[in-house]
Amino acid sequence: MTRKEILVKLRHVMKQASQEHIDWNTVIEDATIESLGFDSLSMLDLIYDIQQEFDIEFEAEELVSINRVSEMVTFLEKNTSP
Amino acid sequence: MSKSINRKRVVVTGMGSVNPLGMNVDALWQNMLAGKCGIVPLTSIDLTDYKVKIGAQVNRTELAAALEGIKVRPSDRAVDMALLASSQALADACIMTDEPSDIGTLFGTGVGCSESLYNANTRFAERGVRGLRxxxxPRCMANAISSQISMKFKLTGPNYVLVSACSSATSAIGTAFRMIQDGHASTILCGGSDSPFDPLVFGAWDSLGVMSKNADPTTACRPFDANRDGCILGEGAGALLMESLEHASERNAHIHAELCGYGESSDAGHMTRPSQDGQVRAIRGAVASAGIELGEIGFINAHGTATRTNDECESGSIRAAMAEHADRILIASNKSFFGHMLGASGVAESIVVIEGLKAGIVPQNLNLDDPDPACRINLVADSAEKIDAPVALKNSFGFGGGNAVLVWRRWES
Incomplete structure (x- = not known):
């Protein structure tokens, strides 16, 4: 997947997990995870949803301290590449 | 234990309630004065194979709207209701929560985050271990209740949950009382929360056989009545902001009532059958810790579950502990109004006690049409009674033999 494709898919997963009333199509890579409505608990749920949607396995701790969408995209880019 | 002159006095300066009778303290109290019963046919789960199909359920639509108002995303009903009650109590006490404060968080629960546990079990059954989020x-642990409150409102003091079945909230309030009394904390948010209305927990209670088989919601729960045949479960949460009198005075807080005594004991006998000996020790311990005379007590808010065993045993305990005052002291149970809220019952009923002390009113025993001769106590009949005495007891007795009793005093400003 390209970085852009990952971001589009990630926005969709985040929208399902967050339930925040924001325009997810406008979320940029520089956005912080906290600004998108995720706290320590819902962040864990998001990680699970990412594992399911991207069909990858990793330990929750690998993503739990990430601060920005860009870091998440980079992580997924690295872990979904063939 | 005698009351030490070095101990601090403990007062309530904030109250919050999420109850089948309404979404705040005033709604609860006004609906009780109106004689309204909050027990209804249960709609939240499929009860096709269940013997009991009624309960005291918090209005789901109103709860969802209220949670949105405090920016809480629904997660688990016990947590959600505790957060809402806490928000109300903190606001009532004029405690700002935009900055961290050293307030403690002690809550009681009987079944804990059972909705989350049921959901996890369901996913595990459907998808195996990979289905587990x-x-x-963190969602299923019982202390998610106090943890979520602590995080939401930035309360940095001690934070934990007490579990002692139906006496849980009373134990939490009593423990908070002692911590403030002895100077370990100046302010604690305490209370309880429980929701037994998931298919597994309610099914377990259905199987236990202690719930009434009467299908009529408004007459099924009949504490101390000769024709009672069991309890009716309820759900809800309550929160009390308690602080030392000196701390409340320093910040000119409005005081609702004083908590002046707490007693507890264990039956150390049977898992589900209560013991008069254990209950009497808890009542006497509470009275002794308050340093009061029995003549000051105007009424007792009974545990009063409406099971055959509890009400007869509790009546005997009250008579033994109150001695010659037993014929004078008014006794009422609130469970015919809003069911047995398990680990939250002690705080919901304490709120009723506090409102009663303020108004000089003891609400009636709904459905007490034919008082059981085996319950030889001074029961409030079919209408509320006026009282003037300044002190009231709140009894809570749990499965497992845990007994907890609070002594409340009207606040004279």
Whole structure:
């Protein structure tokens, strides 16, 4: 997947997990995870949803301290590449 | 234990309630004065194979709207209701929560986050271990209730949950009382929360056989009545902001009532059958810790579950502990109004006691049409009674033999 494709898919997963009333199509890579409505608990749920949607396995701790969408995209880019 | 002159006095300066009778303290109290019963046919789960199909359920639509008002995303009903009650209590006490404060958080629960546990079990049954979310642990642990409150309102003091079945909230309030009394904390948010209305927990209670088989919601729960045949479960939460009198005075807080005594004991006998000996020790311990005379007590808010065993045993305990005052002191149970809220019952009923002390009113025993001769106590009949005495007791007795009793005093400003 390209970085852009990952971001589009990630926005969709985040929208399902967050339930925040924001325009997810406008979320940029520089956005912080906290600004998108995720706290320590819902962040864990998001990680699970990412594992399911991207069909990858990793330990929750690998993503739990990430601060920005860009870091998440980079992580997924690295872990979904063939 | 005698009351030490070095101990601090403890007062309530904030109250919050999420109850089948309404979404705040005033709604609860006004509906009780109106004689309204909050027990209804249960709609939240499929009860096709269940013997009991009624309960005291919090209005789901109103709860969802209220949670949105405090920016809480629904997660688990016990947590959600505790957060809402806490928000109300903190606001009532004029405690700002935009900055961290050293307030403690002590809550009681009987079944804990059972909705989350049921959801995790369901996913495990459907999809195996890969179906389990990483949030299963932090969502299912019983102390998610106090943890979520602590995080939401930035309360940095001690934070934990007490579990002692139906006496849980009373134990939490009593423990908070002692911590403030002895100077370990100046302010604690305490209370309880429980929701037994998931298919598994309610099914377990259905199987236990202690719930009434009467299908009529408004007459099924009949504490101390000769024709009672069991309890009716309820759900809800309550929160009390308690602080030392000196701390409340320093910040000119409005005081609702004083908590002046707490007693507890264990039956150390049977898992589900209560013991008069254990209950009497808890009542006497509470009275002794308050340093009051029995003549000051105007009424007792009974545990009063409406099971055959509890009400007869509790009546005997009250008579033994109150001695010659037993014929004078008014006794009422609130469970015919809003069911047995398990680990939250002690705080919901304490709120009723506090409102009663303020108004000089003891609400009636709904459905007490034919008082059981085996319950030889001075029961409030079919209408509320006026009282003038300044002190009231709140009894809570749990499965497992835990007994907890609070002594409340009207606040004279």
């Amino acid at each position: 990483p949030t299963s642990v």
